Amino acid sequence: MMSHLIKYHIPEVIGIEVLKTDKYDNYLKTNNGEEVRRLSVNPKMTPLSVLYKLVVQAFNLNSDFTLSYLRRDTYELCCIQCDLDLDYAYRHNSHPCLQIRLFVDKSNCNSLFDWDIITTSDVVRTQCDGTSTTSTTVLLINQVQKLMNRALEKSKGKQMPESVTRPLNDNELRTFLDSEGKVKCIRDMRIAVYERGVEPSLRKVVWKHLLNVYPYGLTAQQRIDFMKLKCETYCQMRNLWQSNEKDPIVEQTLDMIKKDVMRTDRQHHFYYGNSDDDNDNVTALLNLLTTYSLNHRETYCQGMSDLASPLLYAMKDESHAYICFCALMSRLSSNFNANGEVMSRKFAHLSQLLQYYDHDLYSYLRRQGAHELLFCYRWLLLELKREFPFDDTLLMLEVLWSSMPCVDMKTSLHLFDDHFLYIPNKSFHLRPQFSQNISIDPTLTPTKASISPLRTIKLMPQFMTNDSKHIDSSQKELIDNLH
Amino acid sequence: MLDSSRQRMAGGQDQKWQKDAADQNFDYMFKILIIGNSSVGKTSFLFRYADDSFTSAFVSTVGIDFKVKTVFRQDKRVKLQIWDTAGQERYRTITTAYYRGAMGFILMYDVTNEESFNSVQDWVTQIKTYSWDNAQVILVGNKCDMEDERVVSFERGKQLADQLGLEFFETSAKENINVKSVFERLVDIICDKMSESLDSDPTLVNAPKGTRLTDNPMPTNSGCQC
Numbered sequence: 001m002m003s004h005l006i007k008y009h010i011p012e013v014i015g016i017e018v019l020k021t022d023k024y025d026n027y028l029k030t031n032n033g034e035e036v037r038r039l040s041v042n043p044k045m046t047p048l049s050v051l052y053k054l055v056v057q058a059f060n061l062n063s064d065f066t067l068s069y070l071r072r073d074t075y076e077l078c079c080i081q082c083d084l085d086l087d088y089a090y091r092h093n094s095h096p097c098l099q100i101r102l103f104v105d106k107s108n109c110n111s112l113f114d115w116d117i118i119t120t121s122d123v124v125r126t127q128c129d130g131t132s133t134t135s136t137t138v139l140l141i142n143q144v145q146k147l148m149n150r151a152l153e154k155s156k157g158k159q160m161p162e163s164v165t166r167p168l169n170d171n172e173l174r175t176f177l178d179s180e181g182k183v184k185c186i187r188d189m190r191i192a193v194y195e196r197g198v199e200p201s202l203r204k205v206v207w208k209h210l211l212n213v214y215p216y217g218l219t220a221q222q223r224i225d226f227m228k229l230k231c232e233t234y235c236q237m238r239n240l241w242q243s244n245e246k247d248p249i250v251e252q253t254l255d256m257i258k259k260d261v262m263r264t265d266r267q268h269h270f271y272y273g274n275s276d277d278d279n280d281n282v283t284a285l286l287n288l289l290t291t292y293s294l295n296h297r298e299t300y301c302q303g304m305s306d307l308a309s310p311l312l313y314a315m316k317d318e319s320h321a322y323i324c325f326c327a328l329m330s331r332l333s334s335n336f337n338a339n340g341e342v343m344s345r346k347f348a349h350l351s352q353l354l355q356y357y358d359h360d361l362y363s364y365l366r367r368q369g370a371h372e373l374l375f376c377y378r379w380l381l382l383e384l385k386r387e388f389p390f391d392d393t394l395l396m397l398e399v400l401w402s403s404m405p406c407v408d409m410k411t412s413l414h415l416f417d418d419h420f421l422y423i424p425n426k427s428f429h430l431r432p433q434f435s436q437n438i439s440i441d442p443t444l445t446p447t448k449a450s451i452s453p454l455r456t457i458k459l460m461p462q463f464m465t466n467d468s469k470h471i472d473s474s475q476k477e478l479i480d481n482l483h
Numbered sequence: 484m485l486d487s488s489r490q491r492m493a494g495g496q497d498q499k500w501q502k503d504a505a506d507q508n509f510d511y512m513f514k515i516l517i518i519g520n521s522s523v524g525k526t527s528f529l530f531r532y533a534d535d536s537f538t539s540a541f542v543s544t545v546g547i548d549f550k551v552k553t554v555f556r557q558d559k560r561v562k563l564q565i566w567d568t569a570g571q572e573r574y575r576t577i578t579t580a581y582y583r584g585a586m587g588f589i590l591m592y593d594v595t596n597e598e599s600f601n602s603v604q605d606w607v608t609q610i611k612t613y614s615w616d617n618a619q620v621i622l623v624g625n626k627c628d629m630e631d632e633r634v635v636s637f638e639r640g641k642q643l644a645d646q647l648g649l650e651f652f653e654t655s656a657k658e659n660i661n662v663k664s665v666f667e668r669l670v671d672i673i674c675d676k677m678s679e680s681l682d683s684d685p686t687l688v689n690a691p692k693g694t695r696l697t698d699n700p701m702p703t704n705s706g707c708q709c
Contacts, residue, residue, distance in 0.1 A: 259522040260543045274539055301573045302521065303545040340576035377546030377577055386542070 010090055014043050015097035016051075018067075020059055020104065035059060038097075043090040047171055048083050055102060063104055070099040077101055083171050167197040173206065181220025183209065186406050193402035197395045203314040210401040211327040215412050226412075231319035233415055238291045241422055250422075253293050254286070257300050261286045264305040268390045270313050284318040285309060288325060295416035298329070301336040303378075306385050310394055326415050331404075335381050346380050347373055509553055509562035513673055514584055515666075518606055519591035520599035521570035524625040527656035528591065529567045532666055537657050544569045546577050556670045563666070575609070582613035587669045588620040594640070594653065595632040600624075607647055617680060619672045621650045623665055628655040 020035040037058040041051070055067065068077040069089040080086050080100070089098055176189040183189065189209060198206045208214060214223055241250045261282050265271045273279040289308055293300035307328060312321040334342040350373055354362045365371045378386060383400060385393055416422075517525045526541050526548075533550040544567055553562045566585070568578040590606050592599040603622065610620060622644040624635060637653055644651035650668060654661040 256521070263542050302543045302569055302571045305543070306545070336573060338573050338576070343577070372580075374547065374577065374580065378548075381545055386545070 010043055010094070012042055012044075013040050014090060014094045015040055016094075016100055017097050018055060018058065018100045018102050020102040043087075043094075048080065048086045049171075051080075051086065059102065061104065065102055065104045068101045068103070069093055070101070082166060082169060084169070165196060167199045168192050168202065168206065169199050170202060173202060177220070181223070182217060190402040190406065193398055198398055200314075200394070203394065203398065204316065204320065207311070207314055207324060207398065207401070208320075208327075210398060210404075211324050212330075212407045213323055213327045213413055227320065227323070230323050230413070230415060234291065234319045234322045237295060237415065237422070238287055241290065241294055242287075250290075250294065253290055253300060257286055257289045257293065257305070260302055260305045261289065265309045265313075265390055268313075271309070281312065284321070285312055288312070288318055288322040291322060292325060292329070294422035296329075296333070297417045298333040298336050303382055304329075304336070306382050307332065310385065310390075310397060313390075314394065323413065323415065327413055330413070332383075343377070343380065347376070350376060350380065508560065510559040512562040512564060513586045513670065514564045514566070515587040515589065515669065516566045516568060516578075516581060516585045517589045517591060518568050518578070518609070519570055519623075520593070520596070520602050523570065523591045523593035523596065523599045524656050525570065525589075525591055526567050528589070528623075528625060528654065528662060529565055531656040531659055531662045533565065535659075537659075539657075543571075546574060547581055554666070554670065556667070557674060559674075561670055561674075563670070579609060579613040582610065582618075583615070585614050585618055586673050588614070588618060589623055589665060589669065590620055590649070591623045591625050592635070592640075593626050594624045594635045595626050595629050597634050600635045600639070600643075603643060603647075607649075617676055619669060619676055621652065621665055621669050621672075622647070624651075624653045626655060626657070627653040627660060628658040 016039045018037045018039065020037075037055075039054055039058065041054070046054075051067070055061065055065070067080040069080055069085075070076075070093065071078055072093045072095070078085065078089075080089060089100075093099075172192065173189070176184055176186075176192070178184050186209065189206070193206060193210065208223075208227075214226060218226060241247070244250055245254070262275075264282075264285065266273060266282075271279060271281050271285070273282065285305065285308060289300055289305060292304070292308075308321065308325045311324045311328065312318065315321040315324060335346075337343075351362075351371065354365075354373070362371060365373070384396060388396055517529060519525055521543070526544050527537060529550055530536050530538075530541070533552045546569055548567045550565050550567070551562065552565065553560055555561070566581055568574070568581070588610055590603060590610070592603055594600075607620070610618060622640065624637070624640045627633075627637075640653065641651050650672065652661050652665050652668070654665060656662060
């Protein structure tokens with residue numbers, strides 16, 4: 001948002017003419033009796049929230065209102081619902097001044113001034129004058145009814161203003177960050193996403209938070225550095241197998257995954273096509289899944305391409321998507337265990353939930369011999385990814401992820417499993433058994449002393465500079481073997 | 484899915500009857516599984532049969548999926564509950580859970596993929612381990628339209644089928660070759676086996692699999708697994 005403001009030259013000060021009306025017209029017409037206020041604002045300092053405050057002060061408002069601006073090219077009124085609208089108004093419609101129509105919504109008014117129609121004197125008078133009792137009573141009952149209805153609507157909380165139902169945008173995201181860009185309260189951010197989803201362009205930022213990519217307490221700059229390091233590591237991991245494509249295990253893995261990426265979301269414009277060589281995004285998906293499979297205990301399994309595909313689409317970057325995929329799989333990889341224990345447990349939970357929430361349906365399924373609910377397999381395994389159109393899936397996933405309990409990321413995210421690192425050539429079948437949790441970016445890990453450079457020897461020589469003294473003699477032997 | 488299969492199912496029946504027909508309107512229900520390695524064309528084969536459609540844009544099957552189609556064979560309405568399984572090894576736990584109660588298997592390999600042919604023996608072992616003894620199996624070599632890329636000859640397929648005691652077809656879901664024939668043949672041999680079992684062992688009459696074809700038609704809802 002702010003980048004837009006900076007990119008397009010707009011004046012430091014903009015004159016705004018606000019016309020207040022209680023009749024909503026689709027065009028701007030100055031009538032006698034309309035109140036007008038003139039304001040001067042600095043557009044860079046005046047987002048919609050500030051403008052709202054200024055308008056409330058200027059007109060001394062105590063009820064809900066909406067703002068529309070006059071489009072200079074079409075002379076139509078356009079609603080200002082978000083900062084994007086206001087930004088557009090500032091940029092294209094503020095010369096010589098920005099004309100704004102203020103519409104006061106009396107039907108949804110917060111104040112009780114209607115109630116003042118019946119004054120104390122009216123009540124006193126009705127007591128004295130029996131003839132007018134009926135009409136006043138009717139009025140009174142009407143007023144009470146109106147009030148009750150309003151109270152009910154409020155208590156239900158259904159009639160939310162649009163600012164509360166539209167997706168989370170950049171400006172609002174900033175309210176969850178402190179001056180250094182640290183997340184103040186991840187829970188609040190998650191609640192906002194849970195209630196409203198995220199603006200599509202913002203997904204590449206917010207999803208990393210939702211998926212617990214970052215360790216706790218990073219500043220904005222540290223997050224950038226973190227991603228940079230992780231991306232470098234990913235590229236090294238990928239380059240390693242790509243320079244060994246004749247390796248039988250690499251070949252086999254590629255073959256297996258190619259079969260699936262060739263048929264993952266190919267109807268969507270991002271992956272559109274029929275063969276593997278005509279779409280770079282399909283290749284990116286293949287690369288990241290192959291890298292994952294070669295470096296994890298849980299090797300590739302059908303369905304993983306479905307989980308990775310929305311990540312790549314949202315991130316528009318292979319390395320970032322890989323990192324997010326690792327974060328997602330740290331929660332989901334056990335679903336793919338060959339023994340099926342985790343899925344069995346999920347089915348058991350689902351069955352219990354169904355018995356509790358809809359016993360009739362459960363009984364029916366039981367009579368039909370379907371109470372094991374195995375038809376829900378794909379729903380559980382892929383978190384409903386396949387059950388919606390692609391774009392709806394993105395919203396569904398972020399709402400789902402935001403509802404997960406926050407994970408306290410004490411250690412940095414791992415891009416490969418401890419004992420399963422792809423090492424090419426002769427030593428490649430050896431998947432050494434080291435006990436330490438390895439972090440590739442020592443600067444971000446609190447337990448620096450435990451970092452073993454051993455695993456990173458062949459992959460990332462630059463990370464093993466000062467820590468080599470930690471290698472003990474038995475590890476030295478293993479390293480020699482590896483070479 | 485159900486609607487389209489119903490519309491096609493009963494030649495000679497008017498639309499109204501078909502529309503009102505509940506799922507109970509069948510004489511027998513056969514549970515059939517399509518198994519085989521990943522991407523040999525199981526889903527395409529099923530779509531061709533049930534919906535008469537083909538697209539190269541199919542997604543990989545995760546876990547298990549099914550379609551229903553009702554056919555007329557030997558004057559009986561036979562409802563086929565056809566389960567489409569994931570080919571990948573990792574899904575064996577769930578897919579083998581469905582073997583129980585299956586009356587027929589379509590074991591598929593891809594004539595352009597040697598590995599899928601080499602796995603046929605393993606699949607037969609799976610069937611023997613997890614299904615009941617009388618389950619009928621047809622071996623199918625799919626993608627026979629791709630002559631240029633063929634690596635498994637018809638003869639090798641036939642030879643393996645004979646060796647394993649299975650019926651054999653080469654098919655193409657894409658070109659709609661032999662797809663219907665495979666299902667019809669499978670239904671026939673399941674029917675034959677049912678009658679045969681009953682003749683040799685009348686105690687099977689009350690078993691779910693043992694509804695005799697020569698009996699008066701009656702709904703066998705007990706067979707519904709969905």
